[in-house]
Amino acid sequence: MKKIILFLFILNCSINVIGQNELMKQYDLMPWPKEITENSAKFIINSDVTISINANDEKHRVRNAAISFLRRISNRTGVFLEQGFPLEKSKANVTIVFDEVAELNIHTDEAYTLVINDSSISINSRTDVGAIRGLATLLQLTQNDITQYYFPGITIKDEPRFVWRGLMIDVARHFQPINVLKRNLEAMASVKMNVFHWHLTDDQGFRIESKIYPRLQEFASDGQYYTHEQIKDIVTYADNLGIRVIPEIDVPGHASALLAAYPEIGSKDGFEYAVERNSGIFDPTLDPTNEKTYQFLENLFSEITPLFPDDYFHIGGDENEGKHWNENQRIQSFKKEYDLKTNHDLQTYFNIRLEKILNKLDKKLMGWDEIMTPNMPTTAVIHSWRGENEGLQNGGSLIEAAKHGYQTVLSNGYYIDRMLSVKHHYSVDPIGNIKLSDTERANILGGETTMWSELVTPLTIDSRIWPRTAAIAERFWSPQAINNINAMKKRLKKISFNLEELGITHIKNRDVILRNITDNQDIASLEILSKICEPLKIYQRNEDGVEYKTFSPFSLFADACVVDAEDAEGYSDLVSKFINQPDYSFALQEQLIRWARNHDAFSKLKMNPKLAHLESLSQSLSSSSQILLSSIDSKSLTMDELRDLNNHLKVLEKPHADVEVVIINSLRLLSEFCKTNYLED
Amino acid sequence: MKKIILFLFILNCSINVIGQNELMKQYDLMPWPKEITENSAKFIINSDVTISINANDEKHRVRNAAISFLRRISNRTGVFLEQGFPLEKSKANVTIVFDEVAELNIHTDEAYTLVINDSSISINSRTDVGAIRGLATLLQLTQNDITQYYFPGITIKDEPRFVWRGLMIDVARHFQPINVLKRNLEAMASVKMNVFHWHLTDDQGFRIESKIYPRLQEFASDGQYYTHEQIKDIVTYADNLGIRVIPEIDVPGHASALLAAYPEIGSKDGFEYAVERNSGIFDPTLDPTNEKTYQFLENLFSEITPLFPDDYFHIGGDENEGKHWNENQRIQSFKKEYDLKTNHDLQTYFNIRLEKILNKLDKKLMGWDEIMTPNMPTTAVIHSWRGENEGLQNGGSLIEAAKHGYQTVLSNGYYIDRMLSVKHHYSVDPIGNIKLSDTERANILGGETTMWSELVTPLTIDSRIWPRTAAIAERFWSPQAINNINAMKKRLKKISFNLEELGITHIKNRDVILRNITDNQDIASLEILSKICEPLKIYQRNEDGVEYKTFSPFSLFADACVVDAEDAEGYSDLVSKFINQPDYSFALQEQLIRWARNHDAFSKLKMNPKLAHLESLSQSLSSSSQILLSSIDSKSLTMDELRDLNNHLKVLEKPHADVEVVIINSLRLLSEFCKTNYLED
Incomplete structure (x- = not known):
């Protein structure tokens, strides 16, 4: 009996997933909703579209979302709406109803239903936050034919899988102005993310104003910090989008900037x-043995915590190697006195002291997974980040934390600054096949993508966060079974385009950088190169951490290139097809022609030192493409040509200007094919 | 004797101007400096570039400008600098020396000298503001060869012609967020502008927070206003760039928003x-007859003026037709009682009351030129805006105001929202050939470009302000004799490109809009169209003021197009050359081929309602180009072809999607030429 039920269950799931994949071809929704069914209706977007909010919207979350919705619909479709604001007390064709205004916390109800008929659209939810999630879904549903834009007939019932769907932005390594944060908050809300983790301090900068300790902004920020007013502005802005803000003050390590301002609480x-x-x-x-350290932090936290209404407060706690502790005799004596065997034990002592301070301030302590030591109380929240690269198991400490009774959030697998593919990140599931009790499952709050900013500036940060973070947001929101890579990639293309509407600069700033590299000449040849190159991965770009300083140039070719290079995957597919069926080579040859000709265009540019770094890349791409092209065309390859080809491919295999040429495998396969089939004796 | 001196003077000027025109071919400086001489030196930009500031830079203006200089040089050249900040107490190769920190007012000394040698650069000035003007000049001088970037050997002695070089931004018709203002302040400073006139209120919105009258932001701003903290932030930001901030609260007219919040001081x-x-x-x-009006304004101004340290305060005062005054019996009685014959007299009464309030607050009253009535004291400052279009003489009331003893600022001729060419605005000189006494000349403070925002949003405002405003800035700074249009246009191309470095979006947002129009298809065909089309001029786009509401779409084809369309002028030159020498037609034909083929590419796009508006334009451009092309090629034209050609040109003559096709005259000329020379009987 059990078996039959299980079988039916699997069958049911499969049918459902197959059905979903069909629907995914039609609707570019991301994150994909929990339940979606179609009907034959069509709601035309014309000048008569109106919205009414039939609820007490006292925080104006829904009103503001509705205004933004009307502006975006109008700009997207070109339709001149008669009504630019939600209607008061009159009948509209888009109606929003909800029961209550939510406080933002891990229990906020974000569920909604959305029903689209021919002449009416309704969004229903328990909370205002659910309603704005529904509006975000509706915005993703605009479709068009030749004469009109419309919303397709559809019914959606939706709610998230995880309650914590976050993006961390590091504003310490490179400061990110308010407008960068605001546009990213908008983008987050558009894919239903609900936690902005604000990494405010690190060795390279302390970015939050203190009125009690003003040396922090004066000597630890290079003048780049947020005032209290600006922080309140961001928190309000985020709250309006249904996004919680978790501040992080990273201690006791990562403290160079803090200690530049207040050396008296340092360990050495x-x-x-x-x-x-x-x-x-x-x-x-x-110095965890100095009472002044705790006075300082208590005063600072007492000043800062009122700016952040959220229950959670992140104290970092990562990557403290304790070198200065070892070198300080007083600290060593303290350890003996308190029977703290290791530096980990000493840090746990420190963390427990901090937790008491935070508890007095009504905050839950959250920290990177180094804080999870045997003595750490389970009231702490574990932010799991380390994995195989740091000598731990893959998937990090998340499951272990949950089983030990800690609330926990996953970032291992979501380090977008490692410049890995969207496929890689999307494939990471926080739980996977692991069996958990209800309590254990409840401890797993969700996940966070982490945008560490050593190598990003306001010019490039968007292209490092997006669009990959939208796919990760789906991992956090949608049912676990929604995991088809191709279906995700197809939808992500549209979602990526829509992000530009919110001011996200990931598309337009590529050309800005290329114009800069050419000194304002024709960028067409560089565009072609940028579509097959990706920035070096896994921190290879700045391997020892000293090539790039915080003030180094970040307007270079690598900064114009992005992960998941536009022309690479498609070309890989063409090559596979060709090798199976060498008759079908048209598109493959067309692309080779483009690359073969490209160096000609590149060479016409007035040369400068920035372009010079790309010359051998451009040359070898064109030469190897030319050889492959003529070989495929003539079905012949001479030994001389093969030697030349190999030399050029060797050039392309090496990093150039901090990028890698990601079509190299495709070119190698073609080269092997030509060698095997066409080589002359 | 007099004649000889005059002759020598003219000769001297001419030689100087000819020499300047030669130098303009080499150096893309804007505004052009007062004196410039070359030497053979070359200062190489490598990782050893360092800056020291040998002065008491207590407002940090120079330090901040130097940091920004280092970042921009590094990003522009790709050079990894060893030192990312100005040196303290050690020797640098770029040294800045000045005597004193300036207060910003109309007497601020902005002169500087800049000397570039092989191994050192020095900037000397009397004030810190002069020093940052010198740094702005230096930034415009980067040059390069194949292997390096460098500053050319040069000596510049420079100072401005006018003390008031302003940009007005209207944030009432469309709100402009803080970051839009900041990037425009940076751009202003890069071309040495020094006044930001902030048009904060109008019928469409009251954009400044009041703690005394909170209904202003609650009921008159749609939630889009600046807090006091944000205003202080902008004022500090501007001050740091040597830019004064003049607020404008427009009264007694343009008051719909204000009166929506406080109807009790209205006239009806x-x-x-x-x-x-x-x-x-x-x-x-x-209502100028209601004492409550004056109490309100006195309270409001008392609250607001401390946010704005500048001496000047703009009260608007324009375009009050007094209709509600005529309709109000009480106001009519008041006029009789006080012997105020006309509404102008009544407004003068109002203005004089306001001036007393402002004087108590240590502010000078400034207003649009309607305030210049016989009874208005000459302590007021006249902002001259009306001209031929408003039934006054060309050049406006500036000279009249100066002769009457008023300080005065010119905006007539600098209304960039009228969408006229840069040539038009650059040719407007505030004084021209008019002879003025020293006192009268001193009354002419300078000029302001005005960015009225009925038809601009944050997406498009930069492309409406820039690059034309850079050329107007030169009119305000450089000697009157610097007026060669072609030399200006050549330099403006480079300056326009450099503005992108400061975050100005005038280049990159065109493609954002075109991507939106195509729903993210290939935009190449629309780019070609956008380079020959300009938005309708002189308010024709929204002739009755009701087609576009504040919440209408501003992401349309007209919003992607700009004044001085990229391909139009060059084509006009090609056509002139061809008509004189029909043998030389290669470039002309190449361009015709591009247009002839363009509709083919356009037609391949998946059609939508936004693209449909452009179809006849695209079709007729291609068809007319094709006919002209084959006629020129074959030296023949049939009657049928001529009829077709004329029909297509008629289509192109009409507005399409709120743009005009600005190559129409060139096409007409070609058509006439073909008709005259090639028409078959």
Whole structure:
């Protein structure tokens, strides 16, 4: 009996998933909703579209979302609406109804239903936050034919899989102005993310104003910090979008900037603390044996926490190697006195002291997974980040934390600064096949993508966050079974385009950088190169952390290139098809012609030092493409040509200007094919 | 004797101007400096570039400008600098020396000298503001060869012609967020503009927070206003760039929004005041006979003026037709009682009352030129805006105001929202050939470009302000004799490109809009169209003020097009050359081929309602180009072809989607030529 039920269950799931995949061809929704059914209706978007909110919208979340909806619909379709604001007390064709205004926390109800008929659309939800999630879905549903834009007839019932769907932005390594944060908050809301984790301090900068400790902004920020008013502005802005804001003050390590301002709470007497300009892990660490450290943090947290209404407060706690602790005799004595065997034990002592301070301030302590030591109370929240690269198991400490009774959030697998493919990140499931009790499952709050900013500036940060984060947002929101890579990629293309509507600069800033590289010449040849190159991955771009300083140029070719290079995957598919059926080579040859000719265009540019870094890349791409092209065309390849080809492919295999040529495998396969089939004796 | 001196003077000027025109071919400086001489040196930009500031830079203006300089040089050249910040107490190769920190007012000394040698660069000035003007000049001088970037050997002595070089931004018709203002302040400073005139209120919105009168932001702003903190932030930001901020609260007219919040000080009892959504001149007007009006304004100004340290305060005062005054019996009685014959007299009474309030607050009253009435004291400052279009003489009331003893600023001729060519605006000189006494000349403070925002949003405002405003900035700074249009246009191309470095979006947002129009298809065919089309001029786009409401779409084809369309002028030159020498037609034909083929590409796009508006334009451009092309090629033209050609040109003569096809005259000339020379009987 059990078996039959299980079989039916699997069958049911499969049918459902197959059906979903069909629907995914038609609707570019992301994250994909829990339940979706079609009907034959069509709601035409014309000048008569009106919205009414039939609820007490006292935080104006829905009103503001509705205004934004009307502006975006109008700009997207070109329709001149008669009514630019939600109607008061009159009948509209888009009606929104909800029961209550939500407080944002891990229990906020975000479920909604959306029903589209010919002449009416309704969004129903328990909370205002659910309603704005429904509006975000509706916005993704605009379709058109030759004469009109419309919303297709559809019914959606939706709610999230995880309650914590976050994006962390590191504003310490490179400061990110308010408008960068605001546009990213908008983008987050558009894919239903609900936690902005604000990494405010690190070795390279302390970015939050303190009125009690003003040396922090004066000596630890290079003048780049957020005032209290600006923080309130961001928190309000986020709240309006249904997004919680979790601040992080990273202690006791990552403290070079803090200690440049207040060296007296550092662990090494006489050390010349200074704001760090390089990347890496550094020694400056707060002194956990000094009562002044706790006074300082208690005063600082007491000042800061009222700015952040959320229950959670992140204290970092990562990557403290304790070198300065080892070098300080007083700290060593303290450890003996308190029977703290290791530096981990000492850090746990520190964390427990901090938790008491935070509890007094009504905050839950959250920290990176190093804080999970045997003595750490389970009231702490574990932010799981380490994995195979840091000598732990894949998937990190998430499951272990949940089983030990900690609330926990996953970032291992979602480090978007490692410049890995969207496929890679999308394939990481926080739970996978692991069996958990209800309590254990409830401890797993969700996940966060992490945008560490050593190598990003306001010019490039969007193209590093998006569009990959939209796919990760789907992992956090949608049912686990929604995991078809191709269906995701097809939808992501549209979602990526829609992000531009919100001011996200990931598309337009590529050309800005290429114009800069050419000194305002024709960028067509560089565009072609940028579509087959990706920035070096897994921190290879700045391997020892000293090539790029915080003030180094970040307007280089690598900054114009993105992960999942536009022309690479398609070409890989063409090559596979060709090798199976060498008759069908038209598209493959067309692309080779484009690359073969490209160096000609590149060579016509007035040369400069920035372009010079790309010359051998451009040359070898064109030469190898030319050889392959003529070989495929003539079905012949001479030994001389093969030697030349191999030389050019060797050039393309090496990094150029901090990028890798990601079509290299495709070119190698073609080369092997030509060698095997066409080589002359 | 007099004649000889005059002759020598003219000769001297001419030689100088000819020499300047030669130098203009080499250096893309804008505004062009007062004196410039070359030497043979070359200062190489490598990783050793360092800056020191040898002065008491207590407002950090120079330090901040130097940091920004280092970042921009590094990003522009790709050079990894060793030092990312100005040196303290050590020797640098770029040294900046000045005598004192300036207060910003109309007497601020902005002169500087800049000397570039092989191994050192020095900037010397009397004030810190002069020093940052010198740094702006230096930034415009980067040059390069194949292997390096460098600054050319040069000596510049420079100072401005006018003390008031302003840009007005209207944030009432469309709100402009803080980051839009900041990037435009950066752009202003890069061309040495020094006044930001902030048009904060109008019928469509009251954009400044009041703690005394909170209904202003609650009921007159749609939630889009600046807090006091944000205003302080902008004022500080501007001050740091040597830019004064002049607020404008427009009264007694243009008051729909204000009166929507506080109807009790309006002129018409029982009128349903509401925030205006259309464009135009409206009736709501403050009641100048009501003491409450003056109490309100005194309280409001007392609250607001401390946010703006500048001496000047703009009260608007324009376009009050007094309709509601005429309709109010009480106001009519008041006029009789006080012997005020006309509404102008009544407004002068109002203005004089306001001036007393402002004087108490240590502010000078400034207003649009309607305030210049016989009884208005000469302590007021006249902002000259009306001209031939408003029934006054060309050049406006500037000279008259100066001769009457008023300080005065010119905006007539600099209304960039009229969408006229850069040539037009650049040719307007505030003084021209008019002879003025020293006192009269001193009354002419300078000029302001005006960015009225009925038809611009944050997406498009930069492309409406820039690059034309850079050329107008030169008119305000450089000697009057610097007026060669072609030399200006050549330099403006480079300056326009450099503006992108500061975040100005005038280049990149065109493609954003075209992507939106195509729903993310290939935009190449639309780019070609956008380069020969300009938005309708002189307010024809929204002739009655009601087609476009404040919430209408502004992401349409006209929003992607700009004044001085990229391909139009060059084509006009090609056509002139061809008509003189029909043998040389290669470039002309190449361009015709591009247009002839373009509709083919356009037709391949999946059609939508936005694209449909452009179909006849695209079709007729291609068809007419094809006919001209084959006629020129074959030296023949049939009657049928001529009829077709004329029909297509008629289509192109009409507005399409709110743009005009600005190559129409060139096509007409070609058509005439073919008709005259090639028509078959």
